[in-house]
Amino acid sequence: MWVCGNSESDQNVVKSKASAIVFHPSGPPGWGLSEGPTTLPCKKNTIKKPKTIKPRKSFDNLDNRLGNRTGNAGILRFGTWNIRTLYKPGSLQCVLKEINRYNVTVGLQEISWPGSGNLKSENMTVFFSGKNNGKHENGVGFVIKSSVSRLVKKFEPINDRICYIVLTGKTFDTVIVNCYAPTETADCELKDLFYDDLDRVLDNIPRESIKIVVGDFNAQVGRENIFKPIVGKESLHQESNNNGMRLIAQIKGW
Numbered sequence: 359m360w361v362c363g364n365s366e367s368d369q370n371v372v373k374s375k376a377s378a379i380v381f382h383p384s385g386p387p388g389w390g391l392s393e394g395p396t397t398l399p400c401k402k403n404t405i406k407k408p409k410t411i412k413p414r415k416s417f418d419n420l421d422n423r424l425g426n427r428t429g430n431a432g433i434l435r436f437g438t439w440n441i442r443t444l445y446k447p448g449s450l451q452c453v454l455k456e457i458n459r460y461n462v463t464v465g466l467q468e469i470s471w472p473g474s475g476n477l478k479s480e481n482m483t484v485f486f487s488g489k490n491n492g493k494h495e496n497g498v499g500f501v502i503k504s505s506v507s508r509l510v511k512k513f514e515p516i517n518d519r520i521c522y523i524v525l526t527g528k529t530f531d532t533v534i535v536n537c538y539a540p541t542e543t544a545d546c547e548l549k550d551l552f553y554d555d556l557d558r559v560l561d562n563i564p565r566e567s568i569k570i571v572v573g574d575f576n577a578q579v580g581r582e583n584i585f586k587p588i589v590g591k592e593s594l595h596q597e598s599n600n601n602g603m604r605l606i607a608q609i610k611g612w
Contacts, residue, residue: 469497487515537573
């Protein structure tokens with residue numbers, strides 16, 4: 359602490375650990391001086407509020423809890439499952455129980471239901487697309503929970519191997535295409551027909567919509583160096599089979 363004045367006696371230095379007081383002598387008007395003790399200002403300790411963490415937004419800015427376990431807004435949990443068949447007693451209840459346990463929206467393959475349409479069961483809706491000749495073969499579809507069903511803008515059954523569903527978003531619609539490709543031993547003509555239908559479906563979807571293709575392509579995609587720019591390094595198989603080559607060629611065209 360310092361005591362300041364005009365005379366030598368006023369310029370004594372006083373040390374103190376508690377506080378500092380400065381005495382200013384009086385002077386002519388305009389000097390800006392004052393009489394009496396003046397306490398030095400103390401710094402205020404300001405406490406900053408912690409930043410609030412906003413929940414993540416999904417790819418299409420959906421504005422509700424789309425089957426999300428944690429309840430974060432705008433998260434869409436989606437999966438795909440080849441269930442072999444739903445044409446058995448109790449198979450539908452078993453599948454719905456598992457889907458409800460994982461709390462997801464699922465694309466199904468090999469449903470084995472003829473015709474097309476939708477079926478409500480418990481808190482879920484099953485959309486399906488099968489053969490028109492009454493045979494219980496192939497078949498694709500979706501299982502959607504009631505919390506997501508209000509966002510379903512359109513369900514389009516193409517045939518027993520391809521269907522798609524349109525979900526309404528804030529900015530863009532999301533189109534999820536579900537596929538079940540012919541097996542490796544199937545005729546080449548059947549494989550060509552499947553990929554021609556898939557190309558036509560994707561071309562007819564509006565360009566501004568978000569496209570997601572899921573399903574069972576019955577393909578083995580290998581780790582060949584020539585395919586690494588498309589497939590990457592994490593493929594399960596070492597070599598690609600015929601269906602795998604077709605799938606890679608199809609992806610390159612997209």
